[in-house]
Amino acid sequence: MLTAKEELYNKISATDFAIYDLVLFLDSHPQNVKATELLSAYRKQRESLINDYEQKYGDYITHVKDVKADNPWSWIDGPWPWEGTSDK
């Protein structure tokens, strides 16, 4: 069973995937208006899901640029993605 936190995390991941797949579609269909509109809609959805996540569970961080310059340096905190024990 997934926790509510994992479920929300997976929803953000699914949105990221939709964004990526639209980007790839646009590479070969650069004039497609429907795809660019859909891309903007998914980007908005992603932003609101991340706001929701951060209100409930704290920082949503996948990228080192988003790590606050805090001490100790939290970027190295595990588990790392391949370890399969985190919600990532």
Place this chain on the structure above:
Amino acid sequence: MWQYDKRLQYPIKIKNPNPKYAQIIISQYGGPDGELGASMRYLTQRYSMPYNEVKGMLTDIGTEELAHMEMVCAMVHQLTRNLSEDEIKGTPFATYFVDHTVGVYPVAASGTPWTATYIQSKGDILADLHEDLAAEQKARVTYDNLIRLIDDPDILDPLKFLREREIVHYQRFGEALRLTTDRLDSKNFYAFNPSFDKCKKQ
């Protein structure tokens, strides 16, 4: 340049280690149709591509293949965690264990280490795109074969995701081939190589 996202493209959480499954799944890391070859093939072919749509596609698919490589390695890692000697003895994983312990190393299921001879960068858009289309189909068949041999849902779920991606990439490369043939000189349809011949004409 590249920047790392600290997450997998699709979640992998395998509860039961299984060295036999690890030994066959590793082929999609370092085998002839694996994800290491896929990412190197596309990222390498970009430099001689004449069209922006195809440069974009090779960059984005090549990058996604790096993420798939990470997923395959994550599966191998999770399948070989906390094994006892007895769980390894007498399995097909034992020969791998002798050479690499449980480190993840790019080899085919049949034991051959990864080699650049699995890929080609021909500097010709038609030759390269046909190679890419074939590569996606070969990778899809490899996932089909793995899905036939494995019955753990924790592994089948990400394998099915990866198989789907081969199909989507095949579609995109098909579109790239179509928009390329639309632009080729009709009098010189097969021999014309826009990445090379355009330089000589200037």
